Amino acid sequence: LESLQVLHVDMQGSQFPESVLQLKRLTALEFIGCNFTGPLKTDTFKDLRLLKTIDISFNSFEGDVPPLPAYAHDIRLSNNRFSGAFPVLPTSVRILYAENNQLSGTLHDKWTEAWALEEIDVHNNHLTGSIDVSSFAELFRLDVSNNELSGPFPCEDLEFSTPFLTLLNMSRNHFSGYLPHYFGSSLALLDLSHNQFTGSLSDSCLSDVPIFELNFSHNQLSGTLPFQFFAVDEIHIIDFSHNEFTATAIDFGGSVEVWNWKGSFNNLSGPALHQGLGVLSVASTVDMSHNHFNGTIASSILSFRYLTWLDISGNEFSGPPPTLFFNTITGYWNFSSNKLNGTLTVDRDILHHNASASDLRVDVSNNKDISGTVPEELGIFGVGVYISNTMILCPCDNRGMPSSGQLLNTTFADPKRTSQGMHIPGVVLQPQTWLAKGHCKEVHVYSADQGTVNVEKDEATVIRVKGENFSHATKCALNFEEVETKYISPTTLECHLPSGDSGLCLLTIQYEGSVIAPEGISLLRVLSCPESTFVNDNRCLPCPSGAYCAGRHAPPVPKEGYYSFEGKYHKCTPSYACLGDNKCRQGYTDRFCGSCDDGYYAIGSDCLRCPGASSLQFAGVILCLVAITLIVLLLWSRLSPFFGTVSLVITYLQIVSIFGAMDLHWPDHIRRGFNLLSITALNLDFLAMPCTVSTDYETGWLVRAGLPIFVACYFGLLWIGLSLYGYFRPVPASWKDRIISVFVIFLSVLYLIVSVTAIEPLDCTRRDNGLSTFDAEPSLLCYDSWWYRMLPFCLVAIVLYVFGIPCLMFGICYATRKLHSDEQTVRRFGHLFVRYTENRYYNEILVLSRKFGVVIAALLLTQQPMGQALLSFAVLDMAIVAHLILKPYKELVLNVLEAILLSSLLVILLAGMGFYQGYNRATDTTLTVLVYLAFSVSVVAMLSVLARPFQRNRYKAIKPEGQ
Numbered sequence: 001l002e003s004l005q006v007l008h009v010d011m012q013g014s015q016f017p018e019s020v021l022q023l024k025r026l027t028a029l030e031f032i033g034c035n036f037t038g039p040l041k042t043d044t045f046k047d048l049r050l051l052k053t054i055d056i057s058f059n060s061f062e063g064d065v066p067p068l069p070a071y072a073h074d075i076r077l078s079n080n081r082f083s084g085a086f087p088v089l090p091t092s093v094r095i096l097y098a099e100n101n102q103l104s105g106t107l108h109d110k111w112t113e114a115w116a117l118e119e120i121d122v123h124n125n126h127l128t129g130s131i132d133v134s135s136f137a138e139l140f141r142l143d144v145s146n147n148e149l150s151g152p153f154p155c156e157d158l159e160f161s162t163p164f165l166t167l168l169n170m171s172r173n174h175f176s177g178y179l180p181h182y183f184g185s186s187l188a189l190l191d192l193s194h195n196q197f198t199g200s201l202s203d204s205c206l207s208d209v210p211i212f213e214l215n216f217s218h219n220q221l222s223g224t225l226p227f228q229f230f231a232v233d234e235i236h237i238i239d240f241s242h243n244e245f246t247a248t249a250i251d252f253g254g255s256v257e258v259w260n261w262k263g264s265f266n267n268l269s270g271p272a273l274h275q276g277l278g279v280l281s282v283a284s285t286v287d288m289s290h291n292h293f294n295g296t297i298a299s300s301i302l303s304f305r306y307l308t309w310l311d312i313s314g315n316e317f318s319g320p321p322p323t324l325f326f327n328t329i330t331g332y333w334n335f336s337s338n339k340l341n342g343t344l345t346v347d348r349d350i351l352h353h354n355a356s357a358s359d360l361r362v363d364v365s366n367n368k369d370i371s372g373t374v375p376e377e378l379g380i381f382g383v384g385v386y387i388s389n390t391m392i393l394c395p396c397d398n399r400g401m402p403s404s405g406q407l408l409n410t411t412f413a414d415p416k417r418t419s420q421g422m423h424i425p426g427v428v429l430q431p432q433t434w435l436a437k438g439h440c441k442e443v444h445v446y447s448a449d450q451g452t453v454n455v456e457k458d459e460a461t462v463i464r465v466k467g468e469n470f471s472h473a474t475k476c477a478l479n480f481e482e483v484e485t486k487y488i489s490p491t492t493l494e495c496h497l498p499s500g501d502s503g504l505c506l507l508t509i510q511y512e513g514s515v516i517a518p519e520g521i522s523l524l525r526v527l528s529c530p531e532s533t534f535v536n537d538n539r540c541l542p543c544p545s546g547a548y549c550a551g552r553h554a555p556p557v558p559k560e561g562y563y564s565f566e567g568k569y570h571k572c573t574p575s576y577a578c579l580g581d582n583k584c585r586q587g588y589t590d591r592f593c594g595s596c597d598d599g600y601y602a603i604g605s606d607c608l609r610c611p612g613a614s615s616l617q618f619a620g621v622i623l624c625l626v627a628i629t630l631i632v633l634l635l636w637s638r639l640s641p642f643f644g645t646v647s648l649v650i651t652y653l654q655i656v657s658i659f660g661a662m663d664l665h666w667p668d669h670i671r672r673g674f675n676l677l678s679i680t681a682l683n684l685d686f687l688a689m690p691c692t693v694s695t696d697y698e699t700g701w702l703v704r705a706g707l708p709i710f711v712a713c714y715f716g717l718l719w720i721g722l723s724l725y726g727y728f729r730p731v732p733a734s735w736k737d738r739i740i741s742v743f744v745i746f747l748s749v750l751y752l753i754v755s756v757t758a759i760e761p762l763d764c765t766r767r768d769n770g771l772s773t774f775d776a777e778p779s780l781l782c783y784d785s786w787w788y789r790m791l792p793f794c795l796v797a798i799v800l801y802v803f804g805i806p807c808l809m810f811g812i813c814y815a816t817r818k819l820h821s822d823e824q825t826v827r828r829f830g831h832l833f834v835r836y837t838e839n840r841y842y843n844e845i846l847v848l849s850r851k852f853g854v855v856i857a858a859l860l861l862t863q864q865p866m867g868q869a870l871l872s873f874a875v876l877d878m879a880i881v882a883h884l885i886l887k888p889y890k891e892l893v894l895n896v897l898e899a900i901l902l903s904s905l906l907v908i909l910l911a912g913m914g915f916y917q918g919y920n921r922a923t924d925t926t927l928t929v930l931v932y933l934a935f936s937v938s939v940v941a942m943l944s945v946l947a948r949p950f951q952r953n954r955y956k957a958i959k960p961e962g963q
Contacts, residue, residue: 002050003028005542013037016061021047028053030532030542039063055532056080057097065103068093071917076531077101078121086127089114091920097531099123099143107131107149115921123147123169130154134161143169145191152177153197158184170195171215179221183211191215193239201226213237217262221245225268241265241287250293262287264311271295273312282306289334290314297340299323302333303347313337313363321364323347324375334363336386343372344385344392365389544569548580557581563592570767573775573862574605574663594778601688604661604675610691645945647748647831648894651847652901652938653680654752655876656908658854662872663865664912667924670931681753682707682746697777698790704757705797708750708805715743737827744812745831748844751805752851756859758797761790763859775862806848813841840888850879869913876905893945900941907934 002025015038020029027050036059044066045051051069057078064084068075072090076097085105089096091113099121106129111117117136123145130151133139139162153175155161159182166186171193178199183190193215200223201216214235222244239262250272261283269292280286281304289311296319302310303325311334320342321335344364363386364370371391469490476485476495486494533542534549534556543549546569547556558564561575564582570592572578577585577593584593587600587607596607660666660674678685684704689695695703718739763775764782772782780786812829817838819825826834833841853875861867880902889895911927911934 002026005030006032006034007542008033010035013060016040016044024048024050026051030055031059032056032532033058035059036061040066042066045069052092065098070920073918074532086110086122086125089117091115091922092918093117094138095119095531097121098125101125103127105129107144113920120144136162138164140164140186141167143167144173145169145171147173150174150176153179156180158182158187168192187211189213192219193217195219197221200224211235214239216240216243218242225250225263236260238262258283260285263291264289266291268293273297273301273317280304280307285309287311288315292316294318296320297322297335308332310334320345321367321370324362332361332363335367336363337366339369340364340367341369341371343370344375346375360384362386364392546571565591565767566771568767570773571863573765573778575665576663576668577607590779592773592778594773594775596690599691601685601690603683603685604657604671604678605663606672606675610688645894645897645942647835647847648898648901649942649946650680650749651851652905652942653677654851655854655905656935657681657683658752658858659872659908659912661858662868662912663862664869664916665865665918666912666915667928670928678753680749682750683753697774697780698786701757701761701790702793705754705793705801707757708747708754708801711743711746711750715739715746734827737824740828741831744809744829747805748809748848751801751848752855754797754801754805755852755855758794758801759855759859761787761794763862765863802852806845806852809848810842810845813844817841835890835894836888837890840886843886843888846879846882846888850875865916866913869909869916873906873909873913876902876909880906893948897941897945901938904934904938907931 004020004023004026005028007030011034013035016031016036020026021044024047026048029048029051030053032055036056039062042064045054045068048069049071051072053074054068054072055074055076057076057080059080061077062081062083065077065082065087068087068090070090071092073092074095075089075093076095078097079100081102082098083102083104086098086103086107087110089111093114094116095118096114097119100123102125103122104126107122107127108129108131111120112135115135116138118138119141120139121141121143123143125147127144127147127149129149131144131149131154133142134155134157142165149170150173154170158165158180163184164186165184167189168187169189169191171191173195175192176196176198179192179197179201181202188211190211191213194217197216197219199221201221212235214237217239218241220243221240223246225240225245225247236258237260238258239260241262241264243266245263245266245268247268247270250268250270258280259282261280262285264287268288272288272293272295274295274297280301283304284306285308287309290313293312293315294317297312297317299320299322301307301322303323309332311332313334313336315338317335317338317340319340321340321344324333324344324346344362360383362383365386365388367390369391370387374385374387374392470487470493471490472487474485474487474493475482476493477483484496486496488494532549534554544556546559546562547564548559549556556564556569558569558578558580560580561572561578562569562580563572563578564570572592573594577588579585584597587597587609589595589597596602599610600607601610602608654677657674657676657678657680660671660677666674684707689700689703719736722735722739760776761774764772765775766772774780774782774787809832813832816822816825816829816833820833820838820841832844836843854872857868857871857875861871880899883895883898883902887895889898908931911931914927915924
């Protein structure tokens with residue numbers, strides 16, 4: 001068992017089951033919301049060494065957190081009762097959630113080695129000390145709020161050290177000192193409230209920052225406000241209240257859409273609300289209280305249809321109070337403690353149309369020069385008015401003026417009816433909210449506690465809203481613009497949202513233009529799922545295998561190394577081609593990122609950019625092969641002493657190149673080096689044919705499969721040409737023997753690449769959706785028409801090459817086993833047996849079998865890299881055992897060399913298994929050194945043996961006469 005998941009099963013307060021500790025192959029352990037209690041033993045995770053995912057959140061575990069597994073990537077301890085010191089984090093951890101516990105102690109010495117951290121949430125604990133995140137280059141979420149942390153800001157350069165950081169919440173701690181001059185280019189939420197930061201903010205601190213919510217409140221910051229507080233389009237929620245900021249010229253006249261703007265309890269001054277209020281046109285909350293603002297107030301400020309809270313109290317505004325507009329049934333206007341004068345006025349048309357006796361409040365107290373009477377309409381509609389310390393009289397109802405400080409909430413008429421008798425339904429909405437992911441990046445929906453969200457491509461999003469007292473006049477509005485609404489019943493509405501990507505979408509329920517909401521026009525709490533789950537049909541379901549679920553409202557997205565197709569999450573081959581979220585690495589394209597993009601060609605599993613002169617590369621490789629052939633023929637007698645060693649070298653390099661095709665998470669530089677070694681197998685991919693000629697897979701396969709036939713024709717033409725030349729001039733008989741010998745050598749070299757080509761069409765993977773994809777070209781489906789067209793050619797190639805070439809070699813070796821002294825036999829086939837002892841004439845067949853075993857492992861287990869490695873390891877292990885027993889070579893040095901090369905292959909393969917396990921950066925460095933060391937030892941050994949003939953010749957040249 002590798003994965004154990006138990007979700008929301010009530011274990012009735014039992015302790016952690018010790019039977020789980022016997023599952024030593026477990027990689028994922030999830031006990032979420034199971035009502036476990038009690039402490040965890042110190043050795044809880046000791047034997048679970050393969051654990052990568054631990055989620056025991058929403059339980060009642062207590063006591064110390066036990067030592068965590070060394071290879072854990074995802075650790076979630078949220079919402080328990082853990083206490084004691086914060087645990088030491090393993091170096092491999094990427095995600096850590098430990099919020100809502102009672103952990104204490106410091107952080108900086110516990111996460112020093114966890115360089116791969118991407119998400120950290122430890123809010124609501126008792127952590128102390130300072131923190132430093134400058135070493136976490138992959139970090140994109142950090143929440144340490146509501147602790148007892150102190151010290152300076154945790155990073156001097158966010159842009160350089162944490163370039164992907166999007167959420168930073170350090171609120172309610174004891175941090176102090178100065179803030180950085182620049183907050184980076186990725187932040188979407190920054191909350192530094194309730195700390196002790198000092199100094200000023202530079203004008204460039206928010207340049208190019210796509211920030212959505214910004215909170216500097218309750219600090220000791222001073223200086224002028226950065227201009228971005230009024231000019232950055234992305235900032236919608238700003239709170240810098242309770243500081244010591246100054247400003248003498250605040251301009252709200254821009255086009256930025258601010259939803260919440262809070263700057264109370266500062267030293268701001270100057271006129272601010274007299275004209276040009278575009279920034280506040282969509283604001284729901286504006287709090288400018290307790291500053292030194294002055295000047296007049298634009299009479300239209302309360303006409304903004306979304307404004308539900310305006311507090312400008314404790315300033316020095318003068319002139320008449322603005323005309324009272326009420327666009328909602330919830331509102332609070334606070335003009336108290338200013339220098340206003342004149343009388344209260346009401347826009348009667350707006351009031352009659354929208355108001356009802358709900359929670360409407362107007363405070364004009366402590367404005368000594370405001371006079372007149374309270375407009376009668378405010379009493380009719382139940383609007384509360386604070387008038388203490390003013391000269392305002394109550395309406396003429398023979399009841400006299402109210403006592404000082406009394407809240408006027410008159411009841412001259414039925415508070416649910418206007419004087420015209422218009423009925424305002426007492427709509428009751430459920431307080432929950434839904435957030436749907438579909439055509440909008442986010443859809444905030446008021447009051448839908450049981451709504452179903454169905455999102456399909458090119459169709460509308462349907463959201464069902466539950467409440468009470470709905471009627472045909474109740475409508476849905478998206479961003480306050482009415483959308484198609486279907487009345488189902490007095491308790492149910494269906495809102496049909498139009499298609500198209502429109503960013504952040506706020507869905508509200510309206511009655512004849514009035515917004516109905518339980519807490520005004522502000523973003524309510526979003527009903528969300530815990531992380532590692534996603535919303536589906538009103539339920540939080542576990543995240544699918546191969547996907548990453550951020551929780552809240554986010555849908556599953558493919559993890560790195562996976563690709564989403566037809567609702568399933570499939571492993572990519574190679575895995576590094578898929579970057580996650582269905583994005584392909586540069587150079588890769590198509591389904592599962594399994595094909596090379598235009599302008600790229602494949603070498604092994606790598607997609608390389610086409611060379612500038614690809615046709616010249618094609619011609620150059622062909623000419624090199626021809627030249628090598630002619631050189632071998634012409635210099636046969638001089639090169640023959642090297643054939644035995646060269647054969648060992650080529651076999652070694654070919655097998656190493658096959659390792660590069662295994663998806664063992666090799667470092668890029670190692671994998672590319674291995675893939676380049678496939679040139680020793682005469683890999684035609686080096687011709688970069690896709691860069692010159694556009695061909696489909698079938699054509700390319702036929703070209704590669706026809707390579708031995710091309711080689712046979714080439715040597716046949718040489719034979720014929722040499723025979724014709726013999727009619728005019730005598731030709732030594734040894735030349736024809738050389739052609740035969742070189743042809744057989746080429747077949748031996750080609751065996752690996754033609755075996756790969758012949759078996760490749762059979763390499764298919766059955767996906768979760770029932771389809772079988774072709775691993776070499778995942779955009780193609782196996783068992784389709786093209787596959788059946790190729791099947792006969794594939795079977796013929798397997799017979800001719802995979803089995804035919806070894807049978808040919810064995811036939812030659814067997815037929816000539818007693819002719820080793822025959823000169824012509826040695827010239828033609830000596831390279832097959834001359835280096836072996838007489839009774840080991842068949843060893844060349846064992847070498848071909850070794851190649852075949854590695855090819856089978858690489859091709860038929862493409863979705864199981866560890867299986868590839870283990871099978872290859874078994875093949876090579878048997879090969880080295882057989883070699884040590886047989887000792888097939890006549891020369892001791894060749895026996896030693898082959899033992900070194902086989903050992904090197906085993907070491908490299910073991911390192912590949914280590915890379916696949918993904919331990920940590922230090923281990924990867926060690927494994928990289930091990931690979932280079934093993935390869936270097938092999939190269940030195942090969943060069944030493946190749947140099948022996950030269951050393952013997954040099955010794956003969958300097959040997960004195962007579963000796």
